[in-house]
Amino acid sequence: MNSFFKTAALFFLLTSEAGAQTFDIQTGHEMKRIAYSAKAGVEVFAEASDGKWCEDILNLKIFAQDETAFKDTALNPLMAKVALVLNSECPAALQAVIDGYSANTLVFQGSASATNNWKPEKGTLKVKIRQLQAAAANAAVSKDGFPVKEWAPPAGKQRIVAHIDPQTALEYRIYSKDKNCSILYTTDKPADKIKDWFIGVGRNSCSENLIYGRAEVSVFNEKGNLETTLDGYFTEGRFTGRKNLNVVLLNRYGAGKNNQILSYLIDSDPELRIHYLGYLKSSRNRRTGFYSPWAGCSPFTIAAVTENEELFLENTVTDNILRTAESFADIFCQGARQMKFFATTVPQGIPGMDIPETVRKNPDETVDPESQLIYAAVLERKPGKKWKIVSDKTQNLAKLRENARRAEDLREHQLMMADYNELTKSDYLGRLAYMIGVDRIDTLPAMLTAAAITQKPVRVNMLVNVASLGLDKAWVGWPAEFLITQTSGLLNKPGWHIVSGSLRLMTPEERKQHKKTDPFTAGVLELSSAAACEQEACGEVADLIGLIRRRHEKPNWLPYHAPYKQEDEL
Amino acid sequence: MTKSMWVAVTILFLLFTACGVFMVLLQKDEEEKNIHYFLTRNRLNTAISYRDLSLSVSDVAVLKDVSVRLNDLPGLTNNIGEFSVHHYKESNHIAARLSFSAEKVDFRLVDIARILKKSDENVIETLAYFNPSADILNYPLYAVLLAGCNTISADVKGDYSYSPAAKKMTLAADISDNCLGRWKISVSLNNISNAQQGQLILAFKHLVQKGSPLTDLKKFLDGAAVTSLSFSYTESALVNGYKRYIDTLYLRQPDTPSPAEPDNRDIQKIVSYLSFSNAHRQRNADIAQTIAAFIKSPDKISFQSKPGKEVPLRVLNGTFLRRVVDLLLRLDTTVTLEKSTF
Known part of the structure; x- marks a missing residue:
């Protein structure tokens, strides 16, 4: 017996041996011994998280002196005893995933459920499905869950119910x-x-x-x-x-009557915020009218559904995700020769992934499937060999978009730098014009003179200090006393504004009415737009960087200056 | 005095009056014929028209409500209230002396700008991007308009004298307007041949006839030398109006210095400009200070050349402004500020 406990203790300490499947405990997880049998040389542990081991789905680890403990004749009575413990100490438990170890090596994988009186069932696939259900359920109920484009694996602790699109x-x-x-x-x-x-x-x-x-x-x-x-x-x-x-079915839908699709959940990775999905397809034989059996292994199609596009900007991370997909291919489609891997932001509707390449986007849809695709690759392997990427079929749209975004950022930065350099040489009116996005800011005498010469109203943008407001009109106090009309809804307070509109000379009647003797200050501006200044005379334009940031909506932008090259360095 | 004597005196008075009136009418008719002949002979009769002619006691003919059709400004509405020729003298069929005055020379600058404009867009563009210092010489008309002067009603006096034997000519003008102020200029020229004098006459003719007055003036001044120059400007509203425009352009706030008034840096710039071809730095600095003081508080500024100086115009180079400045400096001109009574 001592040797068994020594072995169990050693198990926690020893590192894995080559070729052996060893017990791996995630960080922050601990073990709670819930049963043991000295006679049989068996101990049963439940994996606990944050000190809590009793969950609806349990992860049980059984350590035995030899593999015979995992034969039905020995395991069934053991689980019957475990069931007694669970019924008394953890009545909430409904399912259990069982890993059996002997001599530090994983020798058994199975599951049991309360509905089946905790009778163990053997099989890695069954175990995997249970684990996936557990992961999906945990992901769905976690506080900060990770829905992708408002999609997440269906919640539900017992089982994931497939959605059928009628x-x-x-x-x-x-x-x-x-x-x-x-x-x-x-x-x-x-x-x-x-x-x-x-x-x-x-x-x-x-x-x-x-x-x-x-x-x-x-x-x-x-x-x-x-x-x-x-x-x-x-x-x-x-x-x-x-x-x-x-498999754990998620959705069933069709792309026309000739192509029927069924998606299933493979795994959820809360750390990387990825849901892995697989797809089964059934195609209609046009000649016979019958549909083929559901198939998903030739090729094995897997989608990493995530909004975490940055994952695919780093080659090492992408390689890790691909390796994960390869391991899923081994679990679900051992022997598959080709695998299509997609990283997308949506679980369905991507040509080549679930729907045929030939199916074009519905013109009524506003979303382009290309924008939902992050990464696509085809992997192939020969018998007994490793998976290899078919290089000419790889699309890293995340990188393309990132490159485009960086290029756009660089271009915008260059534009902003050009603005900055231009504005450092520009006068106050030039900065005001830049602030409101017009070619120039005009002065009243110049534009009234222009209106007098051309005998037409002139389109202007001017800095003014509105002195008083009236009914659909206002009087300006600076640069000269002149009238603004059609102010309703555009001007609602006195003070400094940049106003735009059509400037004309007052008629002789208007000059007489308003007692304006100087024709070149007797103007009427028919207002078309107005922007209130933040400071007196729009003094905010003195902050050049702030001005450019506001214009380009880049609040953190800073100008850079090319390093000064000394002449003697040439 | 008896009754018959009273009757005789009255009859004589009436006879003399009738004779006087008859003589004046005859003289007026003669004068009209002379003017008409003059205008027709010089082919000016289609360009110059007048409403009335009057004769004063001093035999000075006064044309009233004269209208001139200028060659380069067709359609410009203008009116000269009274135009008088006070003196006119010829020597060997060459005009040796002319003195004239014009009262109430009325026109509108905006009308001139309208006639000269290329397109509406060009007008707006030029005025929107008007440079208050450089464009004074490029677009002087716009500068005056921006200063707020438009309706002109000026009084003009002109004097001309020419001595063909001595090849000397003196020109003087005195123009005053409520907005433009008073401009007085007098210049004496040496080395003016008969042909050059003819070019000057042509320049005036070409104001109303087909031709280029500028080309004529260039030919007129070719080879001439300035022996005396005096100029004065008395402010009315022009400089202050232009300053007001600059204040608006540079968003001048109340109780802040006017950007139109030269500061030390600007004065230094003027000194540098004046010293371009002249070594009298102190004198130039004084001139710059005087100009700055005038701009700051515009009243009357006078430029007076030093007697005995003579500057051939052919030695002057560069832009128009550069030549004018060079001329003033070579004539050792003094600049003074005065209190005006305008």
Whole structure:
């Protein structure tokens, strides 16, 4: 026994050996021993997070002296005892993911659930699915969750329920005669006929009224004639042919009636804020009218759905994410030769990823799929070899956008520098003109003279100090006393403004009425726009950097100066 | 005196009066014929018109409400209230002396600007980007308009005398207007040949006839030398108006120095400019200070050349302003400020 505990202690201390799957505890996680058997040489630990181990989904680690402890004959009684502990100390627990170790090596992976009286089930895929469900559930309930474009894996601690799009997904549920069993069948036949269809099931027992696993299903049409026979594997009632795909379905939808798509959740990485999704496809045979079994391994298509576009700016991070995708390919599609990897901001609707390349964007849609795509790559491998990127099919739109953004930033910076250099030489009126985005600021005498010579109103922009406001008019106190009309909604307070409008000379009647003797100050401005100054005489333009920042909406911009080159350095 | 004597005196008085009136009418008719002949002979009759002619006791003919159609400004509305020729004398068919005056020479500068404009856009552009120092010489008309002067009603006096034998000519003008102020200039020229004198007459003719007065003036001054120059300007509203425009242009706030008034830096610039071809730095500094003082408080400024100086115009080079400045300096001109009574 001592040797066992020494082994267990050593387990926590020793580093991994080459080729061995060793126990790995994430940072901040600790272990709580919930059961042990000295006789059998077994200890059961529950992984705890922040001191709390009792969750709806438990991660159990079983350390045994030898592998025989994980045979059904030994494990079933052990789990029965564990169940007693869980029922008393953690009644909230509903599922458990079980990792079994012997001699520091992971030798067993399985799961158990309260609904099945904690009877252990063996299988890495099943374990993985449970883990994914747990991760997704945790991600969905975490305080700061990470929805992507307002999308997140469906919340729900027990199970993720697939969403079916009734508009595009051509799917019908067809029952056996006794209504105990059913499949989800894809066909473009009319619904009023399908409702009379039925199935005959061989070599399978149904669970929750849907066929799981290996089965031979005969589909009969409304006339009682055999329509087709589905001989192979089923996932939640959907026929997957010879591939036993056990996945957590997310969405089911179609891209036209010829292409049906089914997405499933592979993993959620809260640290990198990525949801990994896989896709199954079923295509309609135009000649026979039948749909192919659901397939997702040739090629294996995976999407990293994230808004964290910066991840793909660093090659090392991108490589790590690709390696993660490769490991998912090994789990879900061992033996796949080609993998299509996409990084997107949306879980669906990307040509080449889930919908066919030929499907063009709906003209009514305002979002360009290209803008939602971050990265795309095709990887291939030969038997027994590592995955390799097919270089000519790689698109790093994140980098392209970043480069474009940097180029745009540089261009704008150059523009701002040009503005800065120009404005340092510009006078006060030049700066005022820049502030409001006009060519120039005019002076009253000059423009009234121009109006007198041309005998037409002149379009002007002027700095004025409004002295008083009247009904739809105002009198200016500076630069001279003149009238502004049509002020309603444009001028609502006295003070310094930059006004724009049409300036004309007063008529002789107006001059007489307003007692204006000097014709070149007797003007009337018909106002078209007005901007109030922040300081007296718009003194804020003295802050040149602030002026440029406001104009370009770059609050943190700073000018740089090229290093001064000494003549003797030449 | 008896009754018959009273009757005789009255009849004589009436006879003399009738004779006087008859003689005046005859003289007026003669004068009108002379003027008409003069205008026709010089082909001015289509360009100059007048409403009335009067004769004063001193036999000075006064034309009233004269209107002139200028060659380069067709359609310019103008009116001269009275135009009088006080003296006219010829020597060997060459005009040796002329003295004239014109009262109430009325026109509007904006009308001139309208006639001379290239396009509306050009006018707006020029005025919007008007440089208050450099463009005074480039666009003097706009500068005067920006100073607030438009309606002109000037009194003009002119004197001309020429001695063909001595080749000497003296020209003097005295122009005064309520807005433009009073401008007095007198210049004596040496080495003026008969042909050059003819060019001057042509220059005046070409104001109303086809031709280039500027070319004529250039030919007139070719080879001439200035022996005396006096100039004075008395402010009315022109300088102050222009200063007001500059204040507006540079957003001058109340109780702050006017940007139009030269500061020490500007005075130094004027000194540097004056010293370009002259070594009299102290005198130049005094001139600059005087000009600055005048701009600051405009009243009357006078330029008077030193007697005995003579400057051939051909030695002057550069821009118009440069030549004028050079001329003043070579004539050893003194600049003084005076109190005016204008």
